[in-house]
Amino acid sequence: MPGFSLQYNILKTYTKMETQKIKKTLVAAHTFTTSLSKINEAVGIKPNQIMEELSKQSILAKAPQIWNYIGCDGQMDTEFTLQICIPVAEKGQNTDFISFSELSEYPCITHMHNGPWSEFARVYENLFANIVKAGHKPTGNCREVYHHCDFEDQAKCVTEIQVEI
16 A cells, blocks of 8 residues: 555654764854744844854854754743854854854754654654653753755755754
């Protein structure tokens, strides 16, 4: 039955996960309070502003941007702290918009998602169910590492989801 096979393969991609310990990472970050219902206001805008600040200081990004969700409970209107981070090789000067800091070592479950961000609700739901089923306890903090962003064709996006345990 082709429909069943396709659905099984899609579900299988949502549940593939690995346990990792992410090393400390030096970043330039912009930190603010938001909610999932308002998060799209930051997409494309705040990361570009961080890059402008880095350019003024002649500092280059050394890895893909990281969105660090602190205290996000998955509810659309609950406010949480979001850090949009750009990994850098050297520390620069803090400004009114960015600060330089080190993201701490991060024990987590990771999942690589290939496809549109509109699938995240379902991906997170399956990922959290499997994390709990495997006997892990999420801390309430998550990160998303945007390995490839394609605003024109989000089917080409590659995002690593990291759930702290």
